Amino acid sequence: MELEIETTGICNAQCPFCSKFTFDQGRLEIYNRAPVLSKEILDIKAFDKLCRSIKEPKIKFDFQGSYGDPMAHPNILKLITSAAQVENAEVELKTNGSLKHEKLYKELAKYLNTKNRKMFFSVDAYGNRNAIYRRGTDWEKIIGNMRAFTESGGKAVWKVVFFEKNMGDYRNMEKLARRLGFVSFFIHPNRVTERESRTAIFKIPKEYKPKPHVDFKTDYVSHFKHYKTVECRHLNSDGEQYYFIGCDSKVYPCCDLWGDMVEDDPRVRRLASLVTSSQSDEISLKHHSFYDIINGNKFKKIDHLIKFKPNMLCKKNCGCESDKMDAIHNINFT
Numbered sequence: 533m534e535l536e537i538e539t540t541g542i543c544n545a546q547c548p549f550c551s552k553f554t555f556d557q558g559r560l561e562i563y564n565r566a567p568v569l570s571k572e573i574l575d576i577k578a579f580d581k582l583c584r585s586i587k588e589p590k591i592k593f594d595f596q597g598s599y600g601d602p603m604a605h606p607n608i609l610k611l612i613t614s615a616a617q618v619e620n621a622e623v624e625l626k627t628n629g630s631l632k633h634e635k636l637y638k639e640l641a642k643y644l645n646t647k648n649r650k651m652f653f654s655v656d657a658y659g660n661r662n663a664i665y666r667r668g669t670d671w672e673k674i675i676g677n678m679r680a681f682t683e684s685g686g687k688a689v690w691k692v693v694f695f696e697k698n699m700g701d702y703r704n705m706e707k708l709a710r711r712l713g714f715v716s717f718f719i720h721p722n723r724v725t726e727r728e729s730r731t732a733i734f735k736i737p738k739e740y741k742p743k744p745h746v747d748f749k750t751d752y753v754s755h756f757k758h759y760k761t762v763e764c765r766h767l768n769s770d771g772e773q774y775y776f777i778g779c780d781s782k783v784y785p786c787c788d789l790w791g792d793m794v795e796d797d798p799r800v801r802r803l804a805s806l807v808t809s810s811q812s813d814e815i816s817l818k819h820h821s822f823y824d825i826i827n828g829n830k831f832k833k834i835d836h837l838i839k840f841k842p843n844m845l846c847k848k849n850c851g852c853e854s855d856k857m858d859a860i861h862n863i864n865f866t
Contacts, residue, residue: 534592536787537579537777539605541569543597545628546667552599554740554796563740568794568801569599575781576607578817580614582777585822591618596626598787599794600779603631609639616643626652626691630669634680641686650687650715653678658701658708665695675712682713689716743798759851762842767835775826782815783825784808785834788849800845807834807843 543552552569553562593615595602602608602625615623625644644651655674656665663669682688690709692702702719709717765774766785776784784790785808792804805811809830813819825831838846 533588533590534594534772534774535777536594536596536774537574537602537611538598538600538779538787538790539595539602539608539611540573540597540600540779541571542573542604543599543601543628544604544631545601545669547665548667550599551791552794561738563738565740565742565794565796567740568742570778570780572780573605574611574777574779575818576610576614578781579611579777582817582822583614583618586618586621587823590620592622592624593618594624594626596624598791601627601631603627603636608632609636612640612643616649622648624650624652626654628666628669629653629655629674629677630666632677634676637677637681637686638684641681641684644681645685645687647687647715650689651681652689652691654691654693655705656693656695657698658704661698661701665693678712678714688712688714689718690714692717692719694719694722742801756844756847756851759842759847762838762846762850764838764846764850767838777817780810781817782810783817783822783831784810784815785831785838786849789845792845792849800848803843803845807845 541552543550546553546564548562549555552565554565555562595608595611595615602611605611608625612623612625615621623644625640640651643649653674654666655662660671662671662674678688688709690705692698692705706717764786768774774786776787776790778784778790789804789808792800793808793810795801795804809815814828814830815825817825820828837843842851
């Protein structure tokens with residue numbers, strides 16, 4: 533089983549192509565969707581209770597951010613400690629590396645120090661050029677936090693999003709990763725279109741004003757109704773189940789349905805709220821145990837529909853062959 537965890541909707545960076553921004557193709561402008569993002573943080577008691585209840589022979593905790601950076605959670609160390617107490621659990625934490633202080637990274641190294649328990653640093657260019665993409669981050673602070681983590685025994689991976697104009701940086705970044713004691717360096721495919729990359733990356737994010745909810749219309753539904761089945765990450769064909777834990781401390785089938793709750797189209801937001809029951813406490817870890825939630829009527833109904841009659845959001849997100857792109861370049865140092 534894999535649990536992807538959104539600890540908070542807060543992030544210090546303003547990366548232009550982050551999911552918390554929306555790109556207007558017509559005006560070539562970027563808008564910050566902060567007004568519709570969750571302002572909550574993952575409840576540490578509810579998460580600790582989840583970890584103590586885990587019965588799986590194989591479990592992975594993946595702390596990453598759909599909208600926020602995990603390190604922005606005020607008690608990230610307690611969350612990692614709870615996950616690490618689960619025997620044989622795989623634990624990963626992904627961050628831009630520019631948050632918090634070296635002392636915290638040294639503490640995290642005590643729990644993220646094996647081949648199955650690592651910290652991923654998302655850094656896309658060398659030196660101050662990184663701030664072009666990871667806006668609001670500080671290179672010197674990132675390097676200091678990296679060094680504090682690895683010198684304390686932490687296992688670190690350097691993760692780069694590919695930008696063709698940064699080809700000259702990658703060799704220097706790989707060498708630096710080796711010097712700092714990283715265990716791996718890899719370059720991840722970039723899904724941003726060339727047009728967006730050229731025009732929008734230097735524009736300042738603007739205010740976003742969400743539209744009111746409206747009913748779905750036939751013309752919208754028709755875009756996706758031809759899909760009869762979906763390739764579902766939540767109900768993986770090989771039996772490996774996946775769930776998403778939102779920063780509202782609620783359990784969702786996947787990150788896509790969570791993300792649809794802040795989509796540009798108000799019809800998508802409305803349907804996502806209905807599909808996931810996000811306004812209800814029946815999927816909340818504060819009120820119910822993890823296994824009661826995933827074995828409850830709500831998830832049974834969702835799982836049945838995904839298999840036999842996918843809703844429009846599942847068709848929209850997964851109604852075609854899934855993207856199987858692998859890392860462009862991957863180097864393991866150990």
